[in-house]
Amino acid sequence: MFHQRLTGVFAGLAGAAGVATLAVGAHAVTGANLDVAGNVLLFHAAALLALANAVDRPLIRLSALLFVVGCLLFSGDLIFKAAMARSLFPMAAPSGGVALILGWLAVAAGALLPRRS
Template identity: 45%
Template sequence: MSLAGQPSNGGSRILVLAGGLVGAAGVALSAAAAHRGGAFTGTAASFLLMHAPAFVAIGLADGNRSLRIAGLVLLVGLLMFSGDLIARDFLGSRLFPMSAPVGGTLLIAGWLAIAVSALLRLRS
């Protein structure tokens, strides 16, 4: 059951869980960036914090399947993009070649897919 008492699916719960974890990681990384420094860590923290509410909203919304898929694309992109930035500051190397550009592209695609999901919902 969802928070609203309606049946929910795993995709929605995963996105709400992701929103909470991404938000917590964003706060922790903001503190790390403030105390330890690291421009990449600060940027990753900002991206995590700005996307956390979107995951919670998508997870709680009575959205269609395309909205949930868009949210998952957004999540994968965020993890790749932010993960690469964090790896640069903490490990001194990239997560893997092209991880930030691919992650950034997935972020853009995820946001566009969210917009398209609204149009698909209007038709149904």
């Protein structure tokens, strides 16, 4: 139950951050990074909301965790770069992208496994 709530909370926060990021990007001189970051947050907020109802499966919990880490690193780095003109740390966005890809692969693998009774 706690994992469901935590996943749902992050889904809401990611959705809100995605909308805010896109709104700021729409008014920025060059908002390309913000557009990408906002879209990644919104897409994964929807995915996390769906996963919140299935976190009783270990691979689904793992995918939710990977989505959270991926969003923080990937979108966080793009937003930080847009605001500060430098990266959070070297390879932050690519590391986040890898986490997001692994999260989607965990969703696929989790869908193949039978549910626990």
